[in-house]
Amino acid sequence: MTTTQSFNLLQPYKIAEETFVIPWALEAPPVGHFHMNSMVIRGAEPVLVDTGAPAVRAQWLEAAWSVVDPLDVRWIFLTHDDRDHAGNLLAALAACPNATLLTTWFSIGRMAEEWEVPINRCRFMTDGDTIDAGDRTLVAKRPPLYDNPTTRALFDSKTDVLWSVDTFATNVPTPMPETADLSPEDFRDGQLFGGRLVAPWAALLDAAKFEAVVADFQHLNAEVIAGCHCPVLRAPQIPEAYDLLRRLPEVPPWTEFTQADLDQWMALAESSVPPEQPRPSGT
Numbered sequence: 001m002t003t004t005q006s007f008n009l010l011q012p013y014k015i016a017e018e019t020f021v022i023p024w025a026l027e028a029p030p031v032g033h034f035h036m037n038s039m040v041i042r043g044a045e046p047v048l049v050d051t052g053a054p055a056v057r058a059q060w061l062e063a064a065w066s067v068v069d070p071l072d073v074r075w076i077f078l079t080h081d082d083r084d085h086a087g088n089l090l091a092a093l094a095a096c097p098n099a100t101l102l103t104t105w106f107s108i109g110r111m112a113e114e115w116e117v118p119i120n121r122c123r124f125m126t127d128g129d130t131i132d133a134g135d136r137t138l139v140a141k142r143p144p145l146y147d148n149p150t151t152r153a154l155f156d157s158k159t160d161v162l163w164s165v166d167t168f169a170t171n172v173p174t175p176m177p178e179t180a181d182l183s184p185e186d187f188r189d190g191q192l193f194g195g196r197l198v199a200p201w202a203a204l205l206d207a208a209k210f211e212a213v214v215a216d217f218q219h220l221n222a223e224v225i226a227g228c229h230c231p232v233l234r235a236p237q238i239p240e241a242y243d244l245l246r247r248l249p250e251v252p253p254w255t256e257f258t259q260a261d262l263d264q265w266m267a268l269a270e271s272s273v274p275p276e277q278p279r280p281s282g283t
């Protein structure tokens with residue numbers, strides 16, 4: 001476990017009392033990197049919030065157990081069944097025999113194509129449902145933007161930490177602990193880019209109806225916002241992020257990269273590979 005002074009991927013860092021982000025990130029050329037974070041709440045009844053990506057399963061499990069003993073984990077809150085969130089779910093369930101899985105009917109069904117989730121260990125959390133985790137009440141909330149219909153964010157009313165899932169996703173030039181480390185331009189551009197990537201349907205939204213949804217989410221009054229695909233947000237980035245979110249219905253859709261872009265990247269990659277050296281004789 002580390003502080004923000006020594007930020008490294010897959011080394012949990014504290015973002016609020018008893019609350020830790022497990023940071024990970026993927027390179028996303030040519031736009032930088034995208035975080036693939038998850039979170040752990042180490043309260044009276046510890047909670048895993050999402051379960052990381054399968055590509056780094058062993059390291060993710062090691063990181064999680066550096067924060068909390070798996071036998072102490074009481075809840076696994078699965079925001080939705082996308083692989084970047086549910087990637088290590090079965091491994092986490094196996095390691096945490098005392099944990100109840102907080103999820104939705106539809107998530108379980110969507111995972112059934114590949115995974116049989118033990119239904120007797122599940123508890124459904126629909127929009128607005130709360131869970132008493134001993135020393136805190138956790139609220140499940142559908143976030144304004146999502147790329148999977150089952151998505152639920154999680155708000156901890158004790159620390160005022162909000163796990164926003166895929167809302168507030170942003171590309172970053174390099175992985176970092178806090179959005180305060182981004183330039184104002186990168187912060188603005190990243191919010192508008194990430195929002196349109198996650199939810200290209202934002203361009204179809206009725207701005208007034210969307211405003212009501214954003215306002216409802218903002219009224220949680222989160223002091224700290226962590227998400228899978230963003231560094232941690234605090235004031236003054238939080239109100240700025242909400243303002244940018246409100247603009248999305250009016251922003252022209254992002255133009256996807258095309259085959260011409262891919263051809264150009266491949267040509268560039270090939271031209272930068274040194275020519276094959278002749279093999280030494282006798283090999």
Ligand SMILES: [Fe+2]
Nearest residue numbers: 082147148166
């Ligand atoms: Fe997702």
Ligand SMILES: [Fe+2]
Nearest residue numbers: 082084166228
């Ligand atoms: Fe995601």
